[in-house]
Amino acid sequence: MAGSPPSASPLAPQPPQPSSVASGAVTDASAAAAAAAKETRARDDAARLAKAERARVAKARHDAALARVAEADCVAAVAQAERDAADARLRAALARADLERAATQPLPGSDDDTSDASGDGDHVSVAGDATHLRDALLQHEAAALINLHAQAVAVQNIRLLVPLTLDVSSTFYGRWRESLLHVVGRYSLESHVLSDVTAPTSPDWVRMDCVVRTWITGTITDALADTVIEPGNTARTSWLAIESQFRGNRETRALHLDAEFRNFKQGDQDITTYCRKLKSMADALRDLDEPVQDRTLVLNLLRGLNAWDYYQFDDLLTSEERTIRKKVRGIMEKEIALIMAVYLEKTVSI
Known part of the structure; x- marks a missing residue:
């Protein structure tokens, strides 16, 4: 009719209802809160994992340090035991020397004793002082030798002392030889490579010969070792084999x-x-x-x-x-x- 208001078209967009707008806002806020919570949990998990990894690495380093300390203590204990054994052998040798010296003295009342008593007393005193001095020097030298051998046994990496690795085709044999001679001389072990005299019945000699052999093997390549090193060789034999390899031809x-x-x-x-x-x-x-x-x-x-x-x-x-x-x-x-x-x-x- 002419006086009635126009009716709304069924296809016209309807204005949003207040309740639907509020519901959408709440949903977005919930999603954002959930994402934030998830991100926070992820950061917390990453932090916990990083902390656990740091703790694991620190524990591994601590355990490795303890292992090195234990190994060093073991080496020191072995060296100390060897030094004590050497001291015992030294004392026994000095005791035997005293007994032998006493056996060479003339018996009381004998002709030799009478002639000595009638001789110059100052000469006897000087001779006795010289004997005591010689014994003291020998004892000091033996103690120094024992200490040097204990230090040689404790050497872990010979390449720190001899920074040259000799190969079959190397041209620096002379420098390698001089470097190794300096090291064995430093520990008073040069006789193991320069002398043909051996003492296979002496535990100390066998032990130090093993040390020198290890040093020689540690400063040459595997290819050269296969050529010159034989099972049961002494340090002197290995030394001569290497010398022959480089000077024989x-x-x-x-x-x-x-x-x-x-x-x-x-x-x-x-x-x-x-x-x-x-x-x-x-x-x-x-x-x-x-x-x-x-x-x-x-x-x-x-x-x-x-x-x-x-x-x-x-x-x-x-x-x-x-x-x-x-x-x-x-x-x-x-x-x-x-x-x-x-x-x-x-x-x-x-």
Whole structure:
């Protein structure tokens, strides 16, 4: 009808009801709270796991430290036991020496005793003082030897003392030999590698020979050990086998090394590496009883230098190498220049 209000269309959007809006807001808030709670729990779990991992690592380190302490205590106890046994042997040896000395004294009332009594009393006193002094020195030396051997037994890593590992193809046998001799001499064990005298019935000698054998094996590669080490060898036998390996075919090795030394060129190496390798070859030839004279070393160094490095030599040398440079310059001025002058004169005349 004309006076009635227009009716709403059934397809027109209805305004949101207040109750549905509030319900949606509550749902979003609940979801956000749940997500926040979940994130908090995840952080707490991660923190607990990290704390547990730190505790586990700390416990592992603590246990490892305790194990090392126990191992060190065990080694110290063994060394102390060996030292006590050596002290006991020393006391027994001194007691036997006293008994033997007493047996050599003349009996009271004998002719020797009478003649001695009638002799010079001061001479007897001086002789007795010398004997006591000698005994005291021997006892001090024995105690020092026992202490050194105990320290040698306690060495755990020989490569800290001998930082060279000898291989079949190594060219530094001489330096390895000197380094090992310094170590065995430091602990008064050089007789185990330099002397053919053995004492297989002495527990102390056998023990220290095992120590030296272990040091030798620990400073060579497996390939070299397979070649020179045999079961039951003494330290002296292993030492001689290694010496034979590097010096037995000395002439052949010296021939090949000398050829390599004289034909060695710098190439793409820097000047420091080139000089170091050339010096190493010279040292190896010296170990083979074929020493290289300084003049020969300098001439070979100059011969193998690249042209640029030859003219820029001073800019690349250390203070030690500059000293070599001065020797080079002296040889060039005193000897090479004269030879070149004669050569040029002959060339011009031709």
